[in-house]
Amino acid sequence: MEEKILELLEERRFTELKSILSELNPADLVEYLEVIPQNELLLVFRILPKELAADTFVEMDSDMQKLLISAFSDKELRDVVSELFVDETVDVIEEMPASVAKRIISQADPQTRREINQILAYPDDSAGSLITTEYVDLKKHITVADAFKHIKDTGPDKETIYTAYVTDSRRKLIGVVTAKDLLLSSPEQTIEEIMDENVIFAHTSDDKETVIQMFDKYDFLALPVVDNEERLVGIITVDDAIDVIQEEATEDIEKMAAIVPSDKTYLKTGVFSTFASRIPWLLFLMLSATFTGWIISSFETKLAIVPALMAFIPMIMNTGGNSGSQSSVTVIRSLSLGDIEFKDSIRVFFKEFRVSILCGIVLSVANYAKIMLLDNLLLGSGISNTVAIVVSFTILATVVFAKIVGCLLPIVAKKIGLDPTVMASPFITTLVDTVSLLIYFAFASAILNL
Amino acid sequence: MEEKILELLEERRFTELKSILSELNPADLVEYLEVIPQNELLLVFRILPKELAADTFVEMDSDMQKLLISAFSDKELRDVVSELFVDETVDVIEEMPASVAKRIISQADPQTRREINQILAYPDDSAGSLITTEYVDLKKHITVADAFKHIKDTGPDKETIYTAYVTDSRRKLIGVVTAKDLLLSSPEQTIEEIMDENVIFAHTSDDKETVIQMFDKYDFLALPVVDNEERLVGIITVDDAIDVIQEEATEDIEKMAAIVPSDKTYLKTGVFSTFASRIPWLLFLMLSATFTGWIISSFETKLAIVPALMAFIPMIMNTGGNSGSQSSVTVIRSLSLGDIEFKDSIRVFFKEFRVSILCGIVLSVANYAKIMLLDNLLLGSGISNTVAIVVSFTILATVVFAKIVGCLLPIVAKKIGLDPTVMASPFITTLVDTVSLLIYFAFASAILNL
Numbered sequence: 001m002e003e004k005i006l007e008l009l010e011e012r013r014f015t016e017l018k019s020i021l022s023e024l025n026p027a028d029l030v031e032y033l034e035v036i037p038q039n040e041l042l043l044v045f046r047i048l049p050k051e052l053a054a055d056t057f058v059e060m061d062s063d064m065q066k067l068l069i070s071a072f073s074d075k076e077l078r079d080v081v082s083e084l085f086v087d088e089t090v091d092v093i094e095e096m097p098a099s100v101a102k103r104i105i106s107q108a109d110p111q112t113r114r115e116i117n118q119i120l121a122y123p124d125d126s127a128g129s130l131i132t133t134e135y136v137d138l139k140k141h142i143t144v145a146d147a148f149k150h151i152k153d154t155g156p157d158k159e160t161i162y163t164a165y166v167t168d169s170r171r172k173l174i175g176v177v178t179a180k181d182l183l184l185s186s187p188e189q190t191i192e193e194i195m196d197e198n199v200i201f202a203h204t205s206d207d208k209e210t211v212i213q214m215f216d217k218y219d220f221l222a223l224p225v226v227d228n229e230e231r232l233v234g235i236i237t238v239d240d241a242i243d244v245i246q247e248e249a250t251e252d253i254e255k256m257a258a259i260v261p262s263d264k265t266y267l268k269t270g271v272f273s274t275f276a277s278r279i280p281w282l283l284f285l286m287l288s289a290t291f292t293g294w295i296i297s298s299f300e301t302k303l304a305i306v307p308a309l310m311a312f313i314p315m316i317m318n319t320g321g322n323s324g325s326q327s328s329v330t331v332i333r334s335l336s337l338g339d340i341e342f343k344d345s346i347r348v349f350f351k352e353f354r355v356s357i358l359c360g361i362v363l364s365v366a367n368y369a370k371i372m373l374l375d376n377l378l379l380g381s382g383i384s385n386t387v388a389i390v391v392s393f394t395i396l397a398t399v400v401f402a403k404i405v406g407c408l409l410p411i412v413a414k415k416i417g418l419d420p421t422v423m424a425s426p427f428i429t430t431l432v433d434t435v436s437l438l439i440y441f442a443f444a445s446a447i448l449n450l
Numbered sequence: 451m452e453e454k455i456l457e458l459l460e461e462r463r464f465t466e467l468k469s470i471l472s473e474l475n476p477a478d479l480v481e482y483l484e485v486i487p488q489n490e491l492l493l494v495f496r497i498l499p500k501e502l503a504a505d506t507f508v509e510m511d512s513d514m515q516k517l518l519i520s521a522f523s524d525k526e527l528r529d530v531v532s533e534l535f536v537d538e539t540v541d542v543i544e545e546m547p548a549s550v551a552k553r554i555i556s557q558a559d560p561q562t563r564r565e566i567n568q569i570l571a572y573p574d575d576s577a578g579s580l581i582t583t584e585y586v587d588l589k590k591h592i593t594v595a596d597a598f599k600h601i602k603d604t605g606p607d608k609e610t611i612y613t614a615y616v617t618d619s620r621r622k623l624i625g626v627v628t629a630k631d632l633l634l635s636s637p638e639q640t641i642e643e644i645m646d647e648n649v650i651f652a653h654t655s656d657d658k659e660t661v662i663q664m665f666d667k668y669d670f671l672a673l674p675v676v677d678n679e680e681r682l683v684g685i686i687t688v689d690d691a692i693d694v695i696q697e698e699a700t701e702d703i704e705k706m707a708a709i710v711p712s713d714k715t716y717l718k719t720g721v722f723s724t725f726a727s728r729i730p731w732l733l734f735l736m737l738s739a740t741f742t743g744w745i746i747s748s749f750e751t752k753l754a755i756v757p758a759l760m761a762f763i764p765m766i767m768n769t770g771g772n773s774g775s776q777s778s779v780t781v782i783r784s785l786s787l788g789d790i791e792f793k794d795s796i797r798v799f800f801k802e803f804r805v806s807i808l809c810g811i812v813l814s815v816a817n818y819a820k821i822m823l824l825d826n827l828l829l830g831s832g833i834s835n836t837v838a839i840v841v842s843f844t845i846l847a848t849v850v851f852a853k854i855v856g857c858l859l860p861i862v863a864k865k866i867g868l869d870p871t872v873m874a875s876p877f878i879t880t881l882v883d884t885v886s887l888l889i890y891f892a893f894a895s896a897i898l899n900l
Contacts, residue, residue: 023648027667151633161630162612162671179629180611183601198473216696217477219689221612221671238688239669242695246666249699250783256703257779258772266784267794271801275808278776285772286813286845287820289765296761297831303760310753310760311746314883315739317764322708322735326728329707333700334716344717351721358725363736370737381747395736433764 002035009040018047026055033064042071054083061268062095069100078107085159086112087132087240090119095263119234127211128204130244131225131234136164138191140175145187147177160237163222166195171231173199173224201226204233208244213338215241252336255421256329258285288430292317295437302441302450308383309444312391313437319363320398320436321429327352327406328428332420335410342415348407356403363399364392390443397443398436405431452485459490468497476505483514492521504533511718512545519550528557535609536562537582537690540569545713569684577661578654580694581675581684586614588641590625595637597627610687613672616645621681623649623674651676654683658694663788665691702786705871706779708735738880742767745887752891752900758833759894762841763887769813770848770886771879777802777856778878782870785860792865798857806853813849814842840893847893848886855881 008017021029021044029048033056036044045053045068057065057080069077081089081104089108093101093116105113115133122128136158138147147164155161164182166175175195185194201224202211214223215238222235251261258281262269269277296303296313303310331348334340340348371388375381406428410420444450458467471479471494479498483506486494495503495518507515507530519527531539531554539558543551543566555563565583572578586608588597597614605611614632616625625645635644651674652661664673665688672685701711708731712719719727746753746763753760781798784790790798821838825831856878860870894900 025648025650025668027669148633155630155634161633179633180605183598183611183629184605198475200475216692218475219477219692221688238671238692242666242669242688242692245692245695245699246787249695249703250787253699253703253706253779253783256706257775259776259780265787265789266780267790267797267801271804271808274801274805278773278805279809279812282769282772282776282809282813282849283816286765286769286817289768290820290824292764293761293825296764297758300757300760304754304757307750307754308747310750311743313764314742314746314767314887315736317767318739318879318883319732319736322732323728325707326709326732329703330709330716333703337696337700337715339715340717347717351717351724354721355724355728358721359729359732362729363732366733367736370740374740375743399732429768433768437764 002032005032006035009036009044014047017044021047022049022052026052026059029056030059030064033060038067042068046076050079051083054080058084058088058092061264062092063268065092066096066100069096069104074107077104081107081112082109085132085134086115086119087130087159087234089116090129093120122204125208126204127202127206127208127225127236128233130208130211130236130240131204132159132237132240133234134159135222135224135232135235136161137232138164138166138177140166140168140190140192140195142191143187144182144185144189144191144194147182147191148187151179151182159235160222163220163235165224165232165235166191167232170229173201173226173230173232175199176224199224201232202236203228208248209336209338211236211241212245212248215245216337248336252332252421255419256325256332258282285430289433291430291434292437295434295441299441302445305450306387306444306448308381308387309390309440312394313440315367316391316394316398316436316440317433319395320402320432323356323359323399324402324406324428324432327356327403328410328423331407332410332423335414335420340411342411345408345411348411349404352403352407353400356400359403360396360399364395367395368392386447390440390447393443393447394436394440397439398432401435401439402428402432405435452482455482456485459486459494464497467494471497472499472502476502476509479506480509480514483510488517492518496526500529501533504530508534508538508542511714512542513718515542516546516550519546519554524557527554531557531562532559535582535584536565536569537580537609537684539566540579543570572654575658576654577652577656577658577675577686578683580658580661580686580690581654582609582687582690583684584609585672585674585682585685586611587682588614588616588627590616590618590640590642590645592641593637594632594635594639594641594644597632597641598637601629601632609685610672613670613685615649615674615682615685616641617682620679623651623676623680623682625649626674649674651682652686653678658698659786659788661686661691662695662698665695666787698786702782702871705869706775706782708732735880739883741880741884742887745884745891749891752895755900756837756894756898758831758837759840759890762844763890765817766841766844766848766886766890767883769845770852770882773806773809773849774852774856774878774882777806777853778860778873781857782860782873785864785870790861792861795858795861798861799854802853802857803850806850809853810846810849814845817845818842836897840890840897843893843897844886844890847889848882851885851889852878852882855885 093104105116108116119131134157136151151161162179164177165173168174175197176199177191177195181194200218202214204225204227222237224232225234225236227233254261260277260280262277368388371383375383409423413423414420543554555566558566569581584607586601601611612629614627615623618624625647626649627641627645631644650668652664654675654677672687674682675684675686677683704711710727710730712727818838821833825833859873863873864870
């Protein structure tokens with residue numbers, strides 16, 4: 001297929017090229033455009049039917065969009081912008097340098113320009129930043145037949161026609177009607193008779209996470225978003241919600257792995273950007289490991305007396321780190337899915353406490369058995385019984401500490417407005433490392449009389 | 451609200467209770483049912499209108515469903531099952547013990563029973579397991595007006611009426627028409643004239659991940675699923691796709707944190723189940739840390755000569771572990787989003803190699819500076835220049851090794867059919883821990899002439 005397209009392009013057989021490209025889904029079409037030489041891109045873009053061209057433009061990455069915009073005449077840019085939905089235009093603008101963004105906004109009609117600027121003004125993580133203004137708006141006194149006529153007239157320019165919103169004269173949201181309701185009602189019924197008055201909506205200032213949770217819970221195709229006076233300002237469609245769900249999950253995963261999140265996909269991110277997103281936490285975590293170094297140094301003379309203690313340090317620290325991140329990661333994910341809240345802290349605490357006791361006991365018994373059977377009996381390492389007991393007790397205490405810190409830190413972080421995800425594995429690991437060493441050396445000093 | 455409901459229930463004011471509950475969205479209604487005493491649950495469930503009752507039943511967790519089913523008469527169970535969509539019935543059945551599952555299936559009508567059994571037969575991770583059979587099926591020669599009539603007649607029992615599928619006499623999928631296409635066409639046009647013949651579909655045997663990627667890419671409200679002969683067997687709706695997206699992300703996050711994934715939400719999982727999902731990896735990782743213990747033991751006599759070396763072990767291991775999991779987690783997420791594939795291995799390798807060199811240089815220089823300025827100049831630790839050099843070189847080598855293993859292991863795992871996510875942080879950490887110690891001691895032996 002790619003070769004076919006390149007061949008037709010090279011031979012300038014544009015009619016055939018157009019008919020092939022026009023059959024494609026925009027998301028697939030973009031992948032073929034990526035193999036076309038950059039200087040031919042505008043040429044190919046120009047032969048696409050207007051609507052398909054705009055839909056394809058939306059699917060492009062920002063580099064390709066920038067390239068095209070810089071090649072567009074004002075008229076061409078205006079044509080594309082006029083085909084885009086407002087939220088799509090906003091998405092494009094957000095990725096562009098200021099000068100390009102200005103040029104795009106200047107080509108929009110005055111009404112659209114106002115809406116673009118309004119959406120751009122909402123904070124990045126808010127529901128407001130996700131809305132589009134092209135929804136079907138109905139009045140309650142009209143009939144189903146009128147509603148169909150209205151949808152037929154205005155539908156082509158709406159992002160979805162499957163959910164229509166009923167507003168009063170002050171634009172307050174008073175009801176919702178699905179296309180299914182309309183189709184299954186008789187033409188003479190009024191909207192008021194069939195609309196659902198129990199409207200579930202988000203506020204422009206709600207967090208993106210809340211939006212995701214609402215789509216997850218209510219299975220909507222679109223979520224209405226209102227301002228402080230409960231006036232409808234826009235809707236969020238399910239396809240955009242899916243993008244946000246994927247982005248937020250990726251962001252959480254990156255933060256848990258001590259990466260500064262970025263918007264671009266892996267292969268589109270340059271080496272330097274990837275480096276820049278990884279080095280801050282690596283550096284911070286490396287330097288914070290200074291504490292463990294100091295603790296070990298200060299215990300050096302005692303370690304020299306019982307050198308066997310040394311060999312268990314990595315194992316103790318890893319076990320603590322793994323135990324803690326199991327709890328923190330579970331709690332962080334549950335927080336973001338809305339499964340737990342601050343008020344559940346005590347339940348979470350008790351649950352993790354009991355789980356940690358179980359895990360701690362199994363691990364310390366397994367460790368004791370391993371030292372006695374594998375290290376001593378099989379390999380003749382000659383580790384004393386007291387050392388084995390010190391290590392086992394340390395494991396129990398470390399696991400309990402790690403799991404409790406791991407579950408509480410994210411909840412507390414969220415409560416005081418910090419990012420719970422940053423509290424995940426990397427940060428907790430450093431804390432648990434330090435404490436587990438202190439526990440180890442305290443037990444060692446006490447039990448071995450060092 | 452909760453108190454109001456409990457009060458009405460206690461005073462047996464069922465008419466008022468019914469009118470309050472009937473206004474609620476099923477997803478909200480379920481939350482109120484959770485506060486109702488178990489022995490009153492069936493009573494309240496019985497007063498709900500049939501359709502709402504079924505919709506609410508779907509939203510319940512499996513414990514509440516089981517409780518109700520055991521209290522249902524056969525007639526009641528049949529009524530609920532007949533209101534459910536086939537995929538919903540399958541979801542309920544999958545969570546039930548065999549005897550309850552049998553009873554549910556026996557109450558379905560023969561056609562539904564066949565469909566349930568077919569869906570249950572698809573592998574758990576396949577597109578087939580996600581389908582429902584209640585889609586709108588059109589023939590190409592009928593007119594738009596006929597199509598509307600068909601939708602009006604059969605629509606109430608369809609999971610979505612917004613996308614209709616056109617099949618030929620052998621049930622082969624030949625086109626797709628959206629409700630928007632229908633609404634914006636004139637009544638006398640035929641389906642063949644307006645349908646999109648470039649149908650994008652999944653196969654029953656496709657992986658869930660593929661389904662997610664298709665929803666992500668094409669912004670569908672429903673995805674058709676065909677069998678090996680390209681006959682349409684069912685559709686996956688976007689609300690179910692969202693559930694799968696969330697479940698898969700949670701599962702990936704859990705695996706990355708060395709947890710055996712489970713289906714239930716955190717607070718609904720018992721202490722013992724939580725323990726059981728965490729202990730296998732903790733135990734495995736603890737025991738595999740035996741290697742690092744042995745390496746340290748075998749180096750004991752040399753460490754005794756330069757005890758300063760000991761203090762850096764945790765820092766080196768953590769830095770290696772963090773570097774590796776940054777790469778592995780990024781690659782795993784990109785694999786599951788479909789951003790990278792096996793054919794990108796070489797690009798990924800070169801990219802990670804360059805990133806690792808950059809990170810490694812910055813970290814080792816920072817480490818050298820920290821030892822010289824903080825440890826020595828400020829705290830007078832007296833760490834020798836050669837030890838600082840050994841540590842810094844080890845960091846560079848460890849970071850490069852960790853990042854390369856971290857990026858390649860998941861890609862190779864996926865290629866040979868293993869789960870790339872299990873290759874993430876915990877497993878890679880153990881490998882990197884071992885290798886980083888070997889590197890450290892090799893450099894130390896060579897440079898310090900031990």
